[in-house]
């Protein structure tokens with residue numbers, strides 16, 4: 599994840615660059631259920647409206663949670679499928695909060711009526727991310743349900759009214775790239791404090807539909823729009839957060855943006871980008887799926903490194919006998935092609951290995967989703 603607003607605050611009030619600080623344990627994104635009331639075109643978990651066999655029981659979830667706590671995992675992101683379809687979701691969330699995890703909910707928002715909003719508020723979720731992939735019919739087409747947009751916006755409103763910290767998440771493809779400004783405007787109009795811009799990753803239905811990924815030009819335009827919008831908020835002193843995900847080239851591209859606007863800040867931002875360190879899959883981000891399989895991150899459901907029913911997460915995660923995990927944990931990663939030659943490798947860490955593997959079959963090949971020019975990467 600690239601924290602755009604945080605980097606922009608470095609332009610205004612720089613803090614000294616230091617060594618990279620890794621959190622004690624990884625952030626765990628936990629897909630507690632695969633069932634979903636939607637069937638989005640890009641969905642990495644290939645979720646749909648049916649039951650999936652073999653999902654972890656409440657007691658199994660609790661046992662894993664104890665292990666995660668002992669392993670010093672700081673953050674649990676409860677996700678799915680649609681996590682609000684799990685009958686015990688609030689029991690699980692309550693326990694996560696009681697154990698002291700920063701507890702987030704990742705939801706499509708369609709099921710959040712006033713009663714559900716009251717329950718979410720009562721649990722005290724630290725953050726709720728709701729996906730909006732376009733305005734009106736664009737979102738409904740992308741998410742394969744008429745009325746989904748209105749229901750999700752109603753869910754956002756219900757939470758904002760109750761002062762729950764909400765973020766709006768937008769995954770961009772050619773289907774919705776033109777609506778980025780309107781979706782950002784919607785977030786602002788609805789009083790949503792955080793905007794998460796996600797690039798498409800090539801997993802699940804997102805891989806099947808990868809030909810609809812945003813073009814390089816559309817991506818570059820979108821990033822400039824995002825940077826300019828985020829900067830206008832910083833300049834006006836408004837507390838709004840912009841972050842991006844699934845493309846660590848955003849860091850180096852932000853450096854180009856800084857170079858063209860505030861050239862005297864380039865050296866500082868370059869040092870801060872190296873401190874950030876780019877892609878964190880298999881290192882600071884982990885995934886447990888609905889049946890307890892552990893993956894280097896959510897986009898790696900085609901690669902399992904263990905199952906929490908057979909072996910504790912705390913045992914699975916540090917084990918580098920898996921060659922993918924060994925490579926992800928190496929510094930620098932054994933990337934090839936443009937990524938190996940890139941002057942920004944220390945900042946981006948070779949970007950998204952899933953896309954490389956899906957497109958070329960070689961997990962260490964250059965990321966085909968990198969939208970920087972040869973000149974920008976120093977070739």
Ligand SMILES: C[S@@+](CC[C@H](N)C(=O)[O-])C[C@H]1O[C@@H](n2cnc3c(N)ncnc32)[C@H](O)[C@@H]1O
Pocket residue numbers: 634640641642643677678679680681704705706707727728729767769796797798799800801802803804805844
């Ligand atoms: C799998 S969903 C689960 C939570 C909930 N059902 C939702 O849609 O928000 C979690 C997030 O991953 C995003 N996502 C799913 N597949 C993706 C892909 N292939 N690339 C990038 N983001 C993806 C979704 O848009 C959503 O914001």
Ligand code: SF4
Pocket residue numbers: 634635636637638640641642643644645646678679680706741
């Ligand atoms: S992205 Fe979320 S809402 Fe869409 S099908 Fe997947 S799990 Fe469901």
